[in-house]
Amino acid sequence: MRDQLRGRRGKYWETEEITNTTEEQQNSVTSEEGKSSTNDKRPPVFLLPGLASTRLVSWKHKPCPQSALLSPIKMLDNVWMNMNLLIQMATIDARCWTECMTLGKHQTDYDGDDDESGCKLRPDEGLDAISSLAPGSTVSSLFVGGTNTVYAWLIQWLADNLGYDVSSILALPYDWRLSPDVMESRDGFLTMTRRRIEAAVESNGRPGIVSVEYVSYFSCQLLTTTSSSNSTTTSQHHQLSFIEDGGT
Numbered sequence: 266m267r268d269q270l271r272g273r274r275g276k277y278w279e280t281e282e283i284t285n286t287t288e289e290q291q292n293s294v295t296s297e298e299g300k301s302s303t304n305d306k307r308p309p310v311f312l313l314p315g316l317a318s319t320r321l322v323s324w325k326h327k328p329c330p331q332s333a334l335l336s337p338i339k340m341l342d343n344v345w346m347n348m349n350l351l352i353q354m355a356t357i358d359a360r361c362w363t364e365c366m367t368l369g370k371h372q373t374d375y376d377g378d379d380d381e382s383g384c385k386l387r388p389d390e391g392l393d394a395i396s397s398l399a400p401g402s403t404v405s406s407l408f409v410g411g412t413n414t415v416y417a418w419l420i421q422w423l424a425d426n427l428g429y430d431v432s433s434i435l436a437l438p439y440d441w442r443l444s445p446d447v448m449e450s451r452d453g454f455l456t457m458t459r460r461r462i463e464a465a466v467e468s469n470g471r472p473g474i475v476s477v478e479y480v481s482y483f484s485c486q487l488l489t490t491t492s493s494s495n496s497t498t499t500s501q502h503h504q505l506s507f508i509e510d511g512g513t
Contacts (some may be wrong), residue, residue: 306434308474309465310423311505314395315478319438320416321345323368325374325385329361338365343385346398372447385439387452392420392431394438419476435465462505473505 323342329335334357338344344365365384369375377383382398389392396417416436423429439454448454466473 266456267508271336297330305428306469306471307427307429308471309462310429310434311437311462311465311473311474311475312395312416312434313437313477314415314439314441316441317345317480318395318398318478320394320398321386321440321442322389323384324387325359327359327384329383330382331358331360332375335361336360338384343389343399348399352494366442372443372451386442388438390436392416392434392436395436396420416476416498428489432467433465435461437461438487466505474508475505476508487494 321344322342323338323340326340327338336350338350338361342350344350344362350362354360364377364382364388366374374385375383382512394417397414406499414505420429420434423434435452439448439460440452443451449456462473462475
């Protein structure tokens with residue numbers, strides 16, 4: 266009987282030992298997967314364009330009564346930079362496009378003579394807003410060439426060579442016609458940008474990198490000032506490195 270019990274006990278312990286070994290292997294695999302997942306994370310890159318380097322989109326229908334040949338500026342039309350619209354305005358009448366690009370008193374939207382003739386422009390969103398000002402336009406390629414491209418080349422290089430994607434590259438488009446204080450009061454640009462930076466840095470677990478053009482360096486100074494006032498941003502791993510891009 267004792268031998269039988271010992272045999273059973275031996276089998277039990279052998280089974281328990283095998284179970285423990287299997288659990289250790291599973292924990293090891295899980296740990297390795299966790300490390301692999303962490304290693305796959307990239308330092309988030311934030312792209313802050315310079316002057317006139319963000320596409321501006323219409324958020325209000327604006328008729329162009331100056332000429333019957335002019336097309337109206339419709340909702341969600343790309344106004345800056347729309348080469349077809351620019352050429353149309355330049356050859357027929359530029360007043361409609363100029364009015365739409367012009368700010369009103371105190372940097373408000375252009376009101377016009379009445380509500381119908383006013384115009385409302387806002388910065389486009391996402392990486393597409395700062396990749397190319399007039400993507401896919403043959404006319405823009407002929408007339409402005411490489412100046413049409415803003416950050417498209419850098420986005421493609423980061424994706425092809427370093428494995429970046431939308432989770433680790435973030436665009437920071439803004440209405441470059443406005444002064445920094447109006448950017449904040451009208452669009453909440455600095456506040457929203459700070460929150461996006463903090464969320465991306467925390468999600469990726471690595472310090473962020475901000476790529477800026479020389480003409481938007483003032484925005485980086487404001488961002489640094491705004492971020493430094495928040496203790497969360499300056500603690501732990503919430504750090505930013507600024508890279509100045511002299512041209513695209």
